[in-house]
Amino acid sequence: MASYDQLPATITVASVRDITPNMRRVTFAGAGVTAYASDETRVPNIKLIFPNPSTGVLSLPVVNDDGSRLQWPDPAVRGRVRTYTVRRLDPVAAEMDVDFVRHGDEGLASAWAERAQPGDTIGAAAGGGITAPVADRYLIVGDETALPAIGRMLERLPAAAVGTVYVEVDAPAEEQDLTAPAGLDIVWLHRHGSPAGTTTLLTDAVKNHTFPDVPGEKVFAWVSAESAVVLDLRRHLRNNVGMDRKSTLVIGYWKRGVSETGYGKAADHDRDFTEHDA
Numbered sequence: 001m002a003s004y005d006q007l008p009a010t011i012t013v014a015s016v017r018d019i020t021p022n023m024r025r026v027t028f029a030g031a032g033v034t035a036y037a038s039d040e041t042r043v044p045n046i047k048l049i050f051p052n053p054s055t056g057v058l059s060l061p062v063v064n065d066d067g068s069r070l071q072w073p074d075p076a077v078r079g080r081v082r083t084y085t086v087r088r089l090d091p092v093a094a095e096m097d098v099d100f101v102r103h104g105d106e107g108l109a110s111a112w113a114e115r116a117q118p119g120d121t122i123g124a125a126a127g128g129g130i131t132a133p134v135a136d137r138y139l140i141v142g143d144e145t146a147l148p149a150i151g152r153m154l155e156r157l158p159a160a161a162v163g164t165v166y167v168e169v170d171a172p173a174e175e176q177d178l179t180a181p182a183g184l185d186i187v188w189l190h191r192h193g194s195p196a197g198t199t200t201l202l203t204d205a206v207k208n209h210t211f212p213d214v215p216g217e218k219v220f221a222w223v224s225a226e227s228a229v230v231l232d233l234r235r236h237l238r239n240n241v242g243m244d245r246k247s248t249l250v251i252g253y254w255k256r257g258v259s260e261t262g263y264g265k266a267a268d269h270d271r272d273f274t275e276h277d278a
């Protein structure tokens with residue numbers, strides 16, 4: 001678990017570029033990133049705190065006396081926290097990339113990313129996350145919100161890793177060049193204009209996926225996407241494939257029609273704390 005030493009930090013936008021039409025990479029730099037990067041248990045999942053969209057004022061939580069917890073004197077500030085993936089962290093250069101799905105102005109973070117300019121500041125706090133365990137075979141599944149995590153994970157798997165990766169994006173133009181072990185088969189699925197979170201592309205792909213029948217083989221499944229997808233796939237992996245909880249990590253990254261604050265409060269990202277990360 002990350003400590004709150006030197007957190008929350010204020011991180012400053014250094015550059016903004018679109019790596020695909022719907023994915024905006026914001027590079028943060030400077031002293032705030034150095035503070036954040038001083039503890040590597042803070043990656044890959046980062047809590048970003050956004051300014052009040054009406055006033056542009058950035059308010060941050062405070063740390064309690066023993067430095068173990070963030071406190072939120074103003075509940076409205078807590079509502080301006082969103083979870084993202086640190087796609088790249090370079091502690092030496094004090095740079096950090098976060099890739100934002102451009103899903104429009106309905107989302108606080110997405111709207112901020114649409115307008116982000118060098119010099120803008122937001123807050124960064126907490127963080128952490130689970131790395132994939134050693135397994136004989138991997139099944140990795142996600143939509144574009146999970147693509148930064150998938151890209152990061154694939155870069156860190158052993159060179160001999162084998163398995164299949166299913167990624168749902170809108171169109172071929174959204175595919176990214178991912179660095180991955182040669183034994184990982186990356187399958188891109190395209191919505192072709194259907195709204196995110198409305199298709200069964202990922203669930204169909206996994207339900208039609210054939211798991212090789214290798215006695216004793218240890219398979220690990222990682223799934224992150226819209227809430228309905230992860231709930232359906234958790235059921236499938238448990239009930240039809242017969243995977244136990246320790247062989248899966250299934251987490252909802254977002255829920256259609258609900259802000260992250262609401263999704264977190266109502267369902268805690270559909271986590272099952274008895275899964276791999278327990």
Ligand SMILES: Cc1cc2nc3c(=O)[nH]c(=O)nc-3n(C[C@H](O)[C@H](O)[C@H](O)COP(=O)(O)OP(=O)(O)OC[C@H]3O[C@@H](n4cnc5c(N)ncnc54)[C@H](O)[C@@H]3O)c2cc1C
Pocket residue numbers: 045082083084085086098099100101102103106107108109110111144145146148149196252253254255256257258259260261269
């Ligand atoms: C561990 C973790 C890591 C994550 N990493 C990333 C990441 O690296 N990059 C990334 O882009 N997202 C990532 N997400 C997902 C991101 O936190 C959510 O998409 C979040 O809701 C975006 O916040 P927002 O303020 O833009 O929208 P919110 O204010 O939370 O939501 C407003 C509306 O937008 C809808 N919405 C939210 N996300 C999307 C979407 N992607 N497409 C269409 N509609 C959407 C909601 O359903 C809601 O109706 C991650 C989530 C988790 C839990």
